[in-house]
Amino acid sequence: MTQVLAARTADAALRARAGSVIPGGMYGHMNVAGMPDAFPQFFTAGEGSRLWDADGNEYIDFMCGWGPVVLGRKDPAVEAAVRAQLDTGDLLDGPSPVMVDLAELLVEVVPHADWAMLAKNGTDATTACVTIARASTGRRKILIATGGYHGAIPWCTPRAGGVLPEDRAHLGYFEYNDVASLEAAVAEAGNDLAGIIIAPVRQELARDQEMATVEFARAIRTICDRTGAVMILDDVRCGFRLDLGGSWEPLGVQPDLAAWSKAIANGYSLAAITGRDSLRQGATGIYITGSFWYSAVSMAASIATLTQLRDTDALARMADAGRRLRDGLAIQAAAHGFAVRQTGPVQMPLMRFADDTADSTLARIWTNEAVKRGVYLHPVHNWFVSAAHTPEDVDQALERTDDAFAELSRLVG
Template sequence: MTQVLVQRTADAALRTRAASVIPGGMYGHMNAAGLPEAYPQFMTRGEGSRVWDADGNEYLDFMCGWGPIVLGRKDPVVEAAVRAQLELGDLLDGPSPVMVDLAELLVELVPHADWAMLAKNGTDATTACVSIARASTGRRKVLVATGAYHGAIPWCTPRPGGVLPEDRAHLGYFDYNDVASLEAAVAEAGDDLAGIIVSPVRQELARDQEMATVEFARAIRTVCDRTGAVMILDDVRCGFRLDLGGSWEPLGVQPDLAAWSKAIANGYSLAAITGRDGLRSAASSIYVTGSFWYSAVSMAASMATLTQLRDTDALARMAASGQRLRDGLAAQSAAHGFVTTQTGPVQMPLLRFADDDAGSTLARTWTNEAVKRGVYLHPVHNWFLSAAHTSDDIDLALERTDDAFAELARLARQG
């Protein structure tokens, strides 16, 4: 039986302080208020495949900062590049030459890319893509999959607060992986269709992830070619973790524009937009910028991250570790009498219980027990693996998740 973590005094004190100076005590996707009781709110450090909370508890980390950590925390090559750039400067009065280096690297790595623009986060990138599509076509309508997440500003946020009907007046909706639904949305948009934005994988909270079918991906490409609309791949969550050229490269489908962030710089804040040559003029015509968009340190971190992903077996190691975890969890859940599903890419897994209720009670109880035992998972959001997750890490995590399944079974027997 693995030791169960109980110390939470520092975290509790920080939550109390935060409640008086931060709206809601915390906001956004890292707000732990809605998570089970064992989840800490505040973390103090990370290294490799592990993180530590404010009380000093250590966790095997399967959220990776919600995706940005792809090589492991404090990767020595990335950190050396960061230190070298810091010696030169970060925010100067003009962009650093590393910006050109990185744009060239992105064009080299991404088959559809003839150019690249850089920003700070995924919402920047998806929003710029939508603007470029409209500028290029002179049209207004953009189609999105129902329930899809493309960022956190009014046109796409999943929360309705502060959002006006006008913010979404020119969005149309289709069902993911449903070609007939897509065609119906295209017909409704008519001659005003500017673009279609889609994620490589359907990823919605508290439901199975759904890999795109080849038929669906090709249908979007065909529709855009037929109508002159712009195909946008939102690769913010999956990009550079599944395939360096883009997450739909294995399907043989390339977008006109792609949005990237998360894994692009191993935890340093950066995003990118890549596009075809025919959209270069439209990209030049829109005004997008920010005081911190030209951070040379983040770009140096990205250069070090992407070259390692290109030149090492990091992607293969992530896939192998993810498969090892998936196989182990499947065996454990069956052994303890639970029917579970595991969906999505093995590098970005999610486990759900077949008989769970609308509140994901089984998932929440099981992940709570895992967190108590030092394995940081999430009950309803997909997890992430990094190249720092070794076979030994996976085996240790599985020892602890087995105990969590055993405790879940014990609680179920009690009624």
């Protein structure tokens, strides 16, 4: 398949303008400065499973806004709920009744939840969970898996610029899926252990995803019960995509607190904290807030999103699309002579080349060729599948990724 991209004149002009008024030209996880050359920086539209960049190039999108889009962009039911709420009001001088409606829905669909609080970003939610754990226990130490990502704020950001040792003075670390390492960190924290925060899946850049074992998940639950520490599930990335009630529900493990965001409102900015009754007083006593945390529009979008996830086959469609994509890529890789590893949940897949370099050279070339052909994938971060990805979408994407494999084979000889 020949290259489908239009000339990048609009994107180049926007990058030049951004370089004058935005530090570094762009920042954060959506900065493509270090990405292969075919990746656009700016996008102008999205619908369903499709995305258009500033030059009008169309992509079958397997990043879904880096996770928030779970039903597909411009989902009719979500957009109708947004318009109806906009007609009434968004930011008022107090929350809209929709806040209570959403909290009730979260308590209904999340088995461990006796209450819910709402915020804006995943970092808001994880930080609130840590704060509630400390307030509820009167202890200081929080344990985190080495390399685990829980947000972009000094206590947890993966980049050390501007971070003081004091910001992390009461954090302890253990290895994911390693019960002995976890027990050692618990012993070191001693009677000052406030909580353990853990992601449902180990998802670090440029490495295979690692599903939690039942033994490991249950060990965290047992340790928290034994010590009186708070078990915090950081379900920001996985939540509402793998299981409506929480990503460790299939393992039979429920947390005391959970942090949610990304897929909670199909792309509208919202986060949530859910917790058990035993932590209600601690949650009541802390002070967290934000000028935009009470946006009624995002809450209306969330109700429409969660209702569809509950009442339709959206979760099953995502899993089917993810399996179809994964199976197709496995066949293609083998046909072109490449050994690959596909890891993580099928709804959040990642493919890595077995013989790749430390800086993921093969993955970068292959995803660059896929992007040139209108399939938006990431070389080192996990991808996302939405309920809008039809079998036809996946098959069309696979036609193009097959061409990307062929080009990779030609380029690397």
